[in-house]
Amino acid sequence: MDSPSARSLRLLALLQTGHRWTVADLSRRLEVAPRTVRRDVARLRMLGYDIQSHPGPGGAYVLAPSIKIPPLLLDADEVCALVTGLLILEAGLADDSATTVRAKLERLLPPSLRQRAVAAAAATQVLTATHAVDWPALGMIADTIAVGQHLGFAYTDQHGHASNRIVQPYRKVLRHGIWYLVAYDTQREDWRLFRIDRVHEPEPRTPAPGYEAHPFPDESIHRWLITDFGRAAQHVN
Structure with a gap:
């Protein structure tokens, strides 16, 4: 049996x-x-939603033509959560993609939920992240992880030294307002943390023939950082 939300969407x-x-x-x-x-x-x-009733045998319903249908049915709390998440993303991105998404969301919502979205945005302030990243870089990293590709990029470390890297990407991590890439560095043969705001010109790379992916060395990234943070901190280039 359909849930009420799924049935309402139909x-x-x-x-x-x-x-x-x-x-x-x-x-x-x-x-x-x-x-x-x-x-x-x-x-x-x-x-x-402006659903109008028309008299007659059995009655009839019609949706006002000005109403736009959102792809998902959301309640007020879900709208608030979604808007808050987008505001957090806006603070950490170098472009306006999250802002554009929020504007589109507001246009798609019915009046009562649009009012909640506007109120949530007006009442929330997220301090702008110092180290903003480009959304295309985050998207490309996600794509390479999903399909098992390697990632090549130019990298500038904390001392201003530039290098070219080829890595086996594992996860994007947002920690203390900074985006990191957890990856196996195929040239240095070790797991490393890369700050994504220091990654330049990322591009997918096909792994060498016969390459065997390295399993992540711990049960979770959180545990890896906590139990071995001294080593991990040294490897934030």
């Missing part, structure tokens, strides 16, 4: 077609009782 998809749907038609399409259809319509109206 109901919205039907109403978005612009047709007038009778309760009986919706009941058959959604495979639920007529009273469940009416309850779901009432729930959507409470969320701010």
Whole structure:
């Protein structure tokens, strides 16, 4: 059986077609009782969707044409959590991608939830991160990890020394407001921490034939940093 949220999403998809749907038609399409259809319509109206009723045999519903359907059904608390997360990302990114996403989210939400999104943004201040990173770099790292590729990049360490690296990327880590890459350095044959704001011109690389991926040496990154932080700290280049 569908959850109420999943069923409401299906109901919205039907109403978005612009047709007038009778309760009986919706009941058959959604495979639920007529009273469940009416309850779901009432729930959507409470969320701010302008679903209009039309008199006639069995009654009919139609969604106001100005309403845009978001890809997910969110409640007020979920909207607040999502906006807060985007604000945190905005503070740590060098571009405006997270800001653009937040603006799109606000446009997609019904009025009551849009008001919550605007209120959450206005009432929240995240101090700008000193070391902002580019979203494309984070995205490329994620892609290489997902498909098992290596990552090549130019790197500038804390002393200003430049070098070229080829690594087996493992995870992106946000720690104390700074993004790091945990990776196995194939040239130095050791696990290292790289600050992503010091990574330049990253590009995926195909591993050499016969290369066997190195397993991460601990059960978790958190434990690795805590139990071996002296070594890990020395390897933050």
